[in-house]
Amino acid sequence: MNKLLLSVVFVILMGIALMGQTRVSGIVKDASTGKEVYDLSVLLVETGEEVRTDRIGYFQFVDVKPGTYTIRISGTGYSRMEQPLMVGNENRIELGDLNVQFNPISDTLGVITLTEDELDDDESSSQSSVGLLQSSQDVFASTAAYDLGAYWFRVRGYDNKYNDVFFNGVKMNKIDNGRVTFNNWGGLNDITRRPSELTYGLEPSSTALGDIGGVTNFDTRPSTLPKRTSLSYSFTNRSYRNRVMATYNTGLMNNGWGFTVSGSRRWAEEGRIEGTFYDAWAYYLGVEKKFNDRHTLHLTAFGAPNRRATNSPNTQEVYDLAGTDYNSYWGWQDGEKRSERVRKTHEPIAMLTHHWNIGNNSKLLTSVAYQMGSDSGxxxxxxxxxxxxxxxxxxxxxxxxxxxxxxxxxxxxFTNMWKDGSFGQLDWTSLYGMNHLRNLAGKSAAYVLAEDFQDDKTLTVSTNFKTKIESNIDLVMAVTYQNTKSENYREIADLLGGNFFSNVDDFADAGQSGQFDSMNPDREVKEGDRYEYDYEINRQYADFFIQTKANWDWLTWTFGATVSNTSFYREGNFQHYLYMNDSYGKSKTYDFWNFGVKTNFLFKFDGRNFIALNGQYSTNAPTADEVFVNARGNSLSVPDLKNAQIMSGELSYIYRAPRVKAKATGFYTLAKDEMEKSFGYIDNEAQTYFAAELLNGVDKQYFGTELAIEAQVTTAISVTAVASIGQYTYNNNPDYYLFSDDLTGGYKDFGKTYLKDYKLSNGPQQGYSLGIEYRSPNYWWLGVSGNYLMANYFDVSPFNRTRDFADLANNPDTNFIDEGTLRSLLKQHQTTDEFMLNVNVGKTFRFGKYNMGISGTVNNVLNNKNYITSGFEQMRGGSYQNMLDENYRTTFGPKMWYDQGISYFLNVYFRF
Known part of the structure; x- marks a missing residue:
């Protein structure tokens, strides 16, 4: 009886609560096949509330207040569809079937994922772009990101610099190397979860022409983000151990205002590698004001201050002595672990964006942004x-x-000391002790902790105009101006008990002053003082982009073009004793004009069969690092600076049936006249150099095929198979320049380095994945994937491929060289092929308007620790005679990183 009474009361209360509420529902179907479409985004534009279609294409909004709305349906593989909605006082509105058009090159609402390697990159790790922008609902892209990408697999072997990333039309790539610093918004997953535009490869973009790796643009207005409060906690054994995130978004309210705030914390007192720690925060504020149907103003501000200790690459000899988890960068101090290599980044950005709906078919987006802060180590x-x-x-x-x-x-x-653990870490006590002795003698500290800074201040103004010329013809025009002032300097972070440090080069030859700053000789530097180098790079950049897109029943054709200008100059604040005329003051200005064209054809034979043909030719200016090779000491550059040229094409066949989706792509890219730069010691027969080496006129070739198929075996079980088979090589023998204080004039042309046909070191060049996933009607899932990675190569030392390696420049007699031995010494190291098993599982719950989910991912389930993720030859082995000695080759052998074995990531969220 009590149970019956409680049930009646519950029903009455629910009825009262639902009075006056309007529920809006519908079913989304594929216009060609009539089949329901799963997991598309359905957005109520005016409120920002978003839901996803379920397995039968169904969606529902609850408690919709009276008014006029726009329903926007979008997702990967489908053209965006909008439908007006009038809500009165009715209790329920059923929209029925809403048909969407399949379009394999439509705007992508995807998810960007980053591996921890991207957050832990340092000057040695080549800034892996694993999982960079490839995560979306496309089968190949998502598999490459989530499964293969966990093991340093790069799609098409492309570097991070070939991906363009934008926030509200503002480009985020850095001026020094063209790459993207993703930890500037690390931890803001709720804001960057679904870009407004994400293109893959050479697909056309309405934001910019884009590079060969694709374009990502985030629209961060509160009205475009889900209207909700989101709380989440994550537990992992990766670089950090814990993560908490919270986001609150009002959507666009009745008064035309919208607010979004988001924040997160990620931390670990010690990560997977001993001696590392992680301490990262993130914050975001978005304020939107819609004045009327034509004008909206939006303020965005975000940043992500973080500190983290990095881990060392090591030779195989070191790993054999200390294990594959060994990290040389830390030691004990007063009973606590202290690392010498700590990376700090905080580069906040604020931008004001104006959206102007000029008419029914024209829109103008204008953003003004300013970014500042520092990146240091x-x-x-x-x-x-x-x-x-x-x-x-x-x-x-x-x-x-x-x-x-x-x-x-x-x-x-030394073998016994390494193996018994009495040796192998930094001895901080000894460093302090040495400085104490120097203090007693009134001398400079022997050891200090230095911190290298890059402080950038960037002003960007961009505007993007979109219109329809005809009902089937779109036009986009965009203009961008960017001005960057980059301060680069070294500072004393800790004197380690010393009284001062000398701003003098202790490698200076007899008779040389050794003054890093000749205008302030023998300066005694203290904590917080700049020393050794201090200079600025000033860069101005402007571009114009235009694109037209025509759409017919059987063909969609897009053509875009861009023209840009880039100028650099260096301004030194120190006068280096070796470069009295080329270090202090303003250098000459280097000016580069560039252009690019891209065309795309999509042939639509029927609702199931498509062929896409895309091509691009573009030129790129050198980056600041490439123009000023040894910028810490001087403003010298190579005499024949030129723009790089990129030629790329791809051909895809796309098949889409109700239960089977497949795609096969062939691609070819030729990059010409590029530059590569690295630092290190070279131990040559003639001389030992600490140098910056520059390869000028580098040609690289990328070609291969990508295959993907997804089959819906039953309504709950799907199977995916993916293969990426590529070959990425040097395509010529570029010019080799060495910039060193040990060389008269600051640099020397060593002629050609014979790199043609050597493989590029950019992760596995072949990757295969087979996965099966079960998704229960009760909203839980389990997925398993097996992944096989092949053809992974170490980065080769270019100096060892010059004639000076065998001293042939000075001694043309080749009788002392055994060709077979030389070939053996210069053979590129290839890692072993490895199999990796991944598992993911999750469950979602819904309690009225409340949502909860729990998910977990386990990578490398079999705990395979034999996998070498990447490696590079040391520059030091710089002569044939040295390398004949097996023990020399061991001491100065390649340095590498090993995979750390099984890893897991558990996430719990609560949304309402």
């Missing part, structure tokens, strides 16, 4: 003292077995 520096690194070559057993050393006793001693 610490490392130990020393003056007239020994290298303190545990992995310094004189601490390695193999060094004492080299020809000329022949000291097996020392080799055995």
């Amino acid at each position: 610490t490392r130990l520096d020393w003056y007239k003292a020994n290298n303190p690194s545990p992995t310094y070559y004189r601490n390695m057993p193999s060094f004492y077995l080299q020809s000329g050393q022949d000291n097996p006793a020392m080799a055995e001693m």
Whole structure:
């Protein structure tokens, strides 16, 4: 009886609560096949409320107040569809079937994922672009990001710099290397979860012409984000251990205002690698005011201050002695672990965006943005003292077995010290002790903790105009201007107990002053003071973009073009003792004009069969790093600077049936006249250099095929198969320049480096994945994928492929060289092929307007620790004679990173 009474009361209360509420529902279907479409976004534009279609294409909005609305349906593979909606006092509005048109090159609402490697990149890791922008509802793209991308797989072997990223039309790529610093918005997943535009490869974009890797643009207005409060917690064993996120979005309210606030914290006292930590925050504010149907103003401000300790690459000898989890960058200090390599980033940005609906068919988007802040990293520096690194070559057993050393006793001693754990980490106590002795003598500190800064201030103004010339012809025009002032300097972060540090080069030859700043000689620097180098890079950039798109029943054709101008100059604040005329003051200005064209054809044979043909030719200006090779010391550059040329094409066949979706793509890209730069020591027969090496006129070739198929075996079970088979190589023998203080004039042309047909070091060049997923009607899922990665190569040392490696420049007699031995020494190292197993599982719950979900991902389930993610040859092995010694090759062997084995990520969210 009590149960019956409670049920009656519950029904009455629910009825009262639902009085006056209007429910709006409908079913989304494919216009060609009549089949229901799952997981499309359905947005109530005026409120910002978003729902997703379920397995039968059904969606529903509850508690919709009277008024005039626009329903927008969008998603990967479908053209965006909008429908007006009038809501009165009715209790329920059923819209019936809403048909959407299949379009394989439509705007993509995808999800961007980043691996921890991208957040942990340093000067050695080549800034992996694993999982960069490839995550979307496209089968190949999502598999490449989530499954293969977890193991440093790069789609088509492209570098991060080939992807263009925008916020409200403002480009975010950096001026020094053209890459994107994703940790500037790391932790703001609720804001960046679904870009307004995400293109893959050479697909056309309405934001910019774009590079060969695609374009991503985020529209961060509160009205375009889901109207809700979202709370989440994540637990993982990756770089960080814990993550909390909270987001509140009002959507667009009746008074025309909309507000979004979001924040997160990610942290770990110690990550997966010993001696690392992670401490990251993120914040976001969005304020939107809709004045009328024509004008909307939007303020966006966000930032992500973070600190994290990085881990070292090591030679195989080090890993054999200390294990594959070894990290040389830390040591004990007062009972706590302290790292010398700490990366700090905080580059907040604020932008004001105006949306102007000029008419029914024309829109103008204008943004003004300003970004500032710094990106810095610490490392130990020393003056007239020994290298303190545990992995310094004189601490390695193999060094004492080299020809000329022949000291097996020392080799055995270091072997035992490494293996018994009495040696292998930084000795902070010893560093402080050495500085104490220097203090007593009134001398400069022997060791300090230095911090290298890059402080950028960037002003951007962009405007984008879109209109319809005819009902089937669209036109886009965009103009961008960007001005950047980049301050680069080294600062004393910690004197480590010392009284001061000398701003003098202790490698200066006799008779040289050694003054890093000759205008302020013998300056004693303290904590917070700049020393060794201090300069600015000033860059101005402007571009104009125009594109037209024509759509017919059987063909969609797009043609776009862009023209741009880039100018650089360097302004030095120190006068270097070796470059009295080329270090202080303003350098010459380098000016580059560039252009690009892109065309796209989509042939639509019927609702199931499509062929897409895309092509692009563009030129790119050198980056600041490439123009000023040794910018820390001087403003010198190579004599024949030129624009890079990119030629790329792709041909795709797309098949789409109710239960089977498939895509096969062939692609070819030729990059000509590019530049590559790196730093390091070169131990040559003639001389040892600490140098910046520059390859000029580099040609690279990328070609291969991408295959993907998704089959809906039953209503609950789907199977996916993906293959990426590529070959990415150097396509010529570029010019080799060495910039070093040890060279007269600051640099030297060493002629050609013979790199043609060597493989590019950009992750596995072949990747295969087979996955099966079960999605229950009760909203839980389980997925398993097997992944096989092949053809992964180490980065080669270009100097070792010059004639000077064998001293042929000075000694043309080749009789002392054995060709077979030379080929063996210069053979590129290839890692082993490896199999990886991934599992993901999750469950979602709905309680009225409340949603809850829990999901988990486990990568490398089999705990395979043999997988080498990447590696590079050291520059130091710079002569044929040296490399003949097996122990020398061990001491100065390639450095690499190993995968750390099984990893997991557990996430719980609550939304209302």
